[in-house]
Structures are given as C-alpha cells and as structure tokens.
Amino acid sequence: MSILIIAEHAEGVLKPSTLNAVAAGVEIQSHTGGDLDVLVAGHEIAPVASQAQAIQGVATVLTADSPAYGFGGAASIGGLIANLAGYSHVLAPATSYGKNIIPFAAAKQDVQAISDITAVRDAKTFVRPIYAGNAFATVETSDAIVLVTVRTTAFEAVADTGGSAAMRAVDVMTAEPTTLLRNELTKLERPELTSARVVVSGGRGMQNGENFAMLERVADKLGGAVGASRAAVDAGYVTNDYQVGQTGKVVAPELYLAVGISGAIQHLAGMKDSKVIAAINKDADAPIFQVADYGLVADLFTAIPELEETL
Amino acid sequence: MKILVPVKRVVDAYVKVRVKADNSGVETNNVKMSMNPFCEIAVEAAIRLKEAGKVDDIILVSIGGKQAVETLRTGLAMGADRAIHIEATDLEPLAVAKALHAIATKEEVGLVIMGKQAVDNDHNQTGQMLAALTDWSLATFCSGVDVGDDTVEATREIDGGLQVLSVPLPAVLTVDLRLNEPRYASLPNIMKARKKPIDTVALADLGVDDTPRVRTVRVEEPPARAAGVVVDSVAALVDKLQNEAKVIGQ
Ligand SMILES: Cc1cc2nc3c(=O)[nH]c(=O)nc-3n(C[C@H](O)[C@H](O)[C@H](O)COP(=O)(O)OP(=O)(O)OC[C@H]3O[C@@H](n4cnc5c(N)ncnc54)[C@H](O)[C@@H]3O)c2cc1C
Numbered sequence: 001m002s003i004l005i006i007a008e009h010a011e012g013v014l015k016p017s018t019l020n021a022v023a024a025g026v027e028i029q030s031h032t033g034g035d036l037d038v039l040v041a042g043h044e045i046a047p048v049a050s051q052a053q054a055i056q057g058v059a060t061v062l063t064a065d066s067p068a069y070g071f072g073g074a075a076s077i078g079g080l081i082a083n084l085a086g087y088s089h090v091l092a093p094a095t096s097y098g099k100n101i102i103p104f105a106a107a108k109q110d111v112q113a114i115s116d117i118t119a120v121r122d123a124k125t126f127v128r129p130i131y132a133g134n135a136f137a138t139v140e141t142s143d144a145i146v147l148v149t150v151r152t153t154a155f156e157a158v159a160d161t162g163g164s165a166a167m168r169a170v171d172v173m174t175a176e177p178t179t180l181l182r183n184e185l186t187k188l189e190r191p192e193l194t195s196a197r198v199v200v201s202g203g204r205g206m207q208n209g210e211n212f213a214m215l216e217r218v219a220d221k222l223g224g225a226v227g228a229s230r231a232a233v234d235a236g237y238v239t240n241d242y243q244v245g246q247t248g249k250v251v252a253p254e255l256y257l258a259v260g261i262s263g264a265i266q267h268l269a270g271m272k273d274s275k276v277i278a279a280i281n282k283d284a285d286a287p288i289f290q291v292a293d294y295g296l297v298a299d300l301f302t303a304i305p306e307l308e309e310t311l
Numbered sequence: 312m313k314i315l316v317p318v319k320r321v322v323d324a325y326v327k328v329r330v331k332a333d334n335s336g337v338e339t340n341n342v343k344m345s346m347n348p349f350c351e352i353a354v355e356a357a358i359r360l361k362e363a364g365k366v367d368d369i370i371l372v373s374i375g376g377k378q379a380v381e382t383l384r385t386g387l388a389m390g391a392d393r394a395i396h397i398e399a400t401d402l403e404p405l406a407v408a409k410a411l412h413a414i415a416t417k418e419e420v421g422l423v424i425m426g427k428q429a430v431d432n433d434h435n436q437t438g439q440m441l442a443a444l445t446d447w448s449l450a451t452f453c454s455g456v457d458v459g460d461d462t463v464e465a466t467r468e469i470d471g472g473l474q475v476l477s478v479p480l481p482a483v484l485t486v487d488l489r490l491n492e493p494r495y496a497s498l499p500n501i502m503k504a505r506k507k508p509i510d511t512v513a514l515a516d517l518g519v520d521d522t523p524r525v526r527t528v529r530v531e532e533p534p535a536r537a538a539g540v541v542v543d544s545v546a547a548l549v550d551k552l553q554n555e556a557k558v559i560g561q
C-alpha cells in the first residue's frame with residue numbers, strides 16, 4: 001500500500017502547502033513503508049506535474065487532466081480520489097481546497113476523515129486541535145483507508161527540488177455537477193499569508209480600510225504579508241482572504257505583529273504557533289498581551305508611523 | 312421547496328474550555344451551551360429564503376442528547392417551521408451525514424443549508440460528506456447565496472479570495488461567517504415556537520450505523536507560551552525584535 005498526497009496548485013504553479021502535506025506523508029511513510037505518490041488533478045497541468053516530479057521523496061506523480069477538474073470542485077476531484085485504489089493514506093493540505101475535497105472523498109469510501117492533523121504518532125494515530133486550539137486530541141482511526149487534511153504550519157515543507165518521480169496519467173472518470181462562473185481573486189502584491197516569514201495583522205482598531213496602507217508599508221519593509229482579524233474583515237476593511245483564525249487561515253510566521261487586535265480565542269487559534277508574537281494595542285488588558293512575547297501599550301496611529309520610520 | 316437546516320448544540324463559542332483532569336475530553340458540565348454560530352447563520356439564510364418566497368417549509372434537524380431540543384426551539388423561535396430531533400450522542404461527521412441523508416430523502420427537501428464547521432470539534436466535514444452520500448451538488452464556505460428556480464448562484468470564500476459557482480438543485484450549501492447576521496428571536500416568536508412541532512426519531516430507525524471509526528485516545532491542553540515582556544516604546548520594540556528575537560534585520 002502507498003501514500004497519496006493531493007497537490008494544490010493554481011495558474012500552473014504548485015502551491016507550497018503541498019510540500020507541507022508531503023512532509024506529513026513522509027512521517028507516515030516512516031511507519032508504513034511503501035511509496036509516496038502525488039496526484040495532480042486539474043486542467044492543463046503539465047507544468048505543475050513537472051514541479052511535483054521534483055519534490056523530494058515522491059515515487060510517482062499521477063496526473064488527471066480534464067476541464068472537469070479545472071476549478072478543483074469537490075465532486076470531481078473527491079470522486080477521482082475515491083476511485084484511486086491501492087492507497088492506505090490520502091493526504092491534502094488543510095486549506096480551503098483540501099477541506100472541500102477530502103471529506104467528500106472519504107464519505108464516498110465510507111471513511112471518517114480526520115481534519116487538520118498537527119502531528120503523526122503512528123500510521124493510524126494523529127494529533128489534531130479541537131475547540132479553536134484550546135485542546136489537542138490524539139485520535140486513532142480504525143478505518144482501513146486513512147484520509148486526512150494536514151495543518152500546513154505543523155509540518156516543515158520538504159524540498160521542492162532534487163526529486164525525480166515517475167509520471168503516470170490516470171483515467172478521468174468523474175463529473176462535476178457545479179460550474180465555475182468566475183473567480184474573484186485578490187491580487188497578491190506581497191508574500192502569501194500562510195507561508196510569509198513575517199505577518200502584520202490589523203484588527204478593528206484600524207478603523208477603516210485606508211488605514212491598512214500603514215500596515216502594508218510596515219509589511220513591505222519587513223518582506224511580510226498582511227493579515228486581519230475577523231472584525232476587520234466583517235467591517236469591510238479588507239477582503240476575506242486576509243482573515244487569520246479558527247475559521248480563517250492558520251499562520252505560524254517567524255514574526256506575527258498584531259495591531260489593534262484584542263486577541264479573542266478564535267483569532268489566537270490562527271496565530272498562536274508563531275515563533276515570535278508582538279502586539280500593539282492601546283488597552284493594557286487586551287488578551288493579546290497574554291500570548292505576546294513583546295507587547296507595546298500604545299495608540300497604533302502614533303506607534304505604526306514611528307515603526308515605519310524606524311525600520 | 313422544502314429546506315433542511317441541520318443545527319448542532321455546542322459549547323458556546325466564547326467559553327474557554329478546560330481539559331478534564333483525566334485527559335478523556337474537555338469539561339462540558341456546567342458550561343454555557345449554544346447553537347453553533349455557523350448553524351445560526353444557516354437558519355437565518357433559510358428564513359430569508361422563506362421571506363423571499365423561495366422556500367415554503369423550513370425543517371430543522373439536530374442530532375444529540377435530550378437538550379438538543381433547546382437548540383431546536385431556538386431555531387424555531389428565529390422562524391423555522393418544524394423540527395426533528397434525532398437522539399444520539401457524539402456522532403462522527405460521517406454518521407451525522409448518514410442520518411441527514413436519510414431525513415433529506417424522506418422529507419424530499421430541495422436544499423440543505425448548514426454550517427461549514429461546528430466550533431466544538433472543528434471538523435468541517437459534514438456538508439461535504441452529505442453531498443457525497445446524496446450525490447447532490449455542493450458549495451462549501453458560502454458568503455453569498457442566490458437561489459433561482461433550479462440552480463443556486465453560490466459565492467464561496469476560498470484562500471485566494473472568492474469563487475462564484477452555479478450549483479444545480481438539489482444541493483448542499485455550507486455557510487461561512489459573512490453570509491448574514493442572524494436575527495435574535497423576539498418574545499412573541501419565542502412564545503409561538505413553543506407550539507411548533509418537534510418530532511423525535513431514533514437513530515436506529517434511520518438505519519444508520521453509528522459505530523465510531525475514530526477513537527479519542529487522549530485530550531491535552533495546548534503547550535503554554537512563555538510569559539512575554541511589555542516594552543515602553545517603539546524603539547525598544549524594534550530593538551528586541553532585532554537583537555533579542557532576531558526576527559527582523561538590522
Ligand atoms: C464562530 C466564530 C468564528 C470566529 N472566527 C474568527 C477568526 O477566524 N478570526 C478572528 O480574528 N476572529 C474570529 N471570530 C471573532 C472573534 O471572536 C473576535 O470577535 C474578533 O477576533 C475580534 O477582532 P478584533 O480583535 O479586531 O476586534 P476587537 O475585539 O473589537 O478589538 C479591537 C482592539 O483594538 C484595540 N484598539 C482600538 N483602537 C486602537 C488604537 N487606536 N490603537 C491601538 N489599539 C487600538 C482595542 O483596544 C481592542 O483590543 C470568530 C467568532 C466566532 C463566533
């Protein structure tokens with residue numbers, strides 16, 4: 001039996017989240033042996049497939065090329081996964097892409113999937129956060145096939161060079177009942193939030209969307225990405241893809257700078273594993289200071305311009 | 312069209328849970344319980360569809376212990392028409408999806424709207440599983456839902472931004488935070504809800520095999536972060552980040 005990793009990609013580029021999922025696969029492989037394969041499903045995916053071939057430790061890259069897979073729908077890609085025999089483990093990154101397809105594929109195979117694993121104990125036993133990361137559960141599955149999504153920040157990416165996997169096309173067999181009308185994607189001008197080395201996040205304290213420009217300038221000086229709390233997204237200061245938290249993105253950068261964010265448990269759930277946390281908040285009692293390594297009690301409208309100046 | 316809205320009773324989202332001393336789970340006794348916030352959003356979405364004349368019967372379903380009835384009453388007071396209580400405890404998403412499959416088929420619903428995630432176990436699986444079991448079309452993480460005669464135009468929140476799908480009915484939609492702001496039940500509606508019907512169904516009568524697949528071995532507190540320091544100026548902050556933490560360049 002082998003291990004299958006579902007590659008995530010967009011516009012002909014393999015997403016780094018795939019490399020974290022492969023890392024979890026490598027840990028499972030240390031218990032099970034067998035091959036580690038990667039599935040690249042999509043439309044016109046040749047460039048992605050060759051990037052996947054170069055990932056360290058991959059035996060075979062399976063390709064499924066069809067317009068039906070074009071936008072990564074759960075039915076088409078989940079259905080395809082459920083039809084691929086010979087795998088004891090199927091892993092995808094716990095991103096909006098992976099979370100959409102893995103449970104679908106699992107139910108098609110009468111398997112209970114395991115979401116968001118943060119550690120591998122053995123081939124059947126994993127650790128995952130529950131209650132917004134306020135507790136961690138060690139869980140053991142008795143299903144014959146194991147389907148999991150992998151919290152990307154918990155597994156260090158494997159190298160995306162040096163590998164020389166074989167390539168094999170698989171039959172395209174599933175229909176996608178839904179059709180894509182359009183994508184409204186945010187144009188990325190900075191590093192991606194989930195893989196950035198530095199994240200500067202703003203909350204309701206920013207007061208409006210224009211003020212986020214201050215954070216962008218700080219982020220640019222640090223080569224970082226900009227994130228936000230749910231309150232800032234709900235208020236329309238920034239778009240949904242900025243949200244960090246229990247129900248948004250999980251990040252674990254070298255430095256997380258929280259500005260005008262109170263530190264609700266749902267927000268902490270998405271950034272508590274950052275290496276260093278710094279916070280600027282005018283309220284000395286804000287809960288964010290309980291997790292911050294460095295706290296500055298100050299009005300952000302004076303502190304942030306000063307910070308930009310100093311950097 | 313009939314619409315099914317599965318709602319889950321969970322520890323209130325703003326409670327900081329504690330792990331039990333024997334590490335068997337988290338303490339749920341004497342803890343405030345509420346309807347899962349994402350389920351509230353789903354109920355609100357269903358009521359708005361009814362107000363717009365697109366839906367004529369809103370059926371709530373909750374799978375849980377006796378107290379799940381309280382959660383159903385909350386949804387009825389918001390404006391749902393009737394409710395089904397399936398008695399069971401701690402089912403996994405696959406078993407929940409199987410039970411929902413049975414109810415959705417029996418009631419011949421045209422649409423299921425449900426939360427993207429229950430904030431207790433944070434699985435984020437049940438809707439996707441229900442779509443797989445029913446072979447209905449699926450749109451997860453919806454922040455916009457426009458129901459037409461035979462398709463739904465669904466706007467989804469994805470990592471890179473938004474995605475708009477055309478979703479043929481019957482369909483399963485899971486909702487995200489920004490779809491709407493759920494209403495509070497008014498006092499007259501709370502009174503009216505007391506008379507709305509709640510049917511009780513045994514899980515066994517639905518033919519659902521609820522044998523657990525995944526066993527919880529142990530539950531632990533997350534590792535605590537070491538206490539931090541408060542600095543008194545921007546200059547001191549930058550100094551610490553550069554020279555102590557070494558996470559930014561000189
Ligand atoms: C089901 C559910 C899911 C959720 N998911 C998420 C999630 O994924 N991510 C998330 O972030 N939240 C999430 N939340 C919301 C969360 O509970 C909080 O409401 C939210 O994080 C608060 O955002 P905030 O800190 O920006 O706003 P607030 O709590 O309003 O805090 C604003 C802070 O800014 C400070 N401030 C104001 N003005 C200034 C100034 N001039 N200078 C300095 N400081 C200032 C204030 O002191 C305050 O601490 C979720 C909630 C629920 C119920």
Ligand SMILES: Nc1ncnc2c1ncn2[C@@H]1O[C@H](COP(=O)(O)O)[C@@H](O)[C@H]1O
Nearest residue numbers: 317318374425426428429434435436437
């Ligand atoms: N026990 C339950 N009873 C009713 N609905 C449920 C139950 N468990 C999960 N759901 C539904 O499935 C959604 C996602 O839950 P989950 O997959 O557990 O994160 C919830 O928002 C509910 O709509």
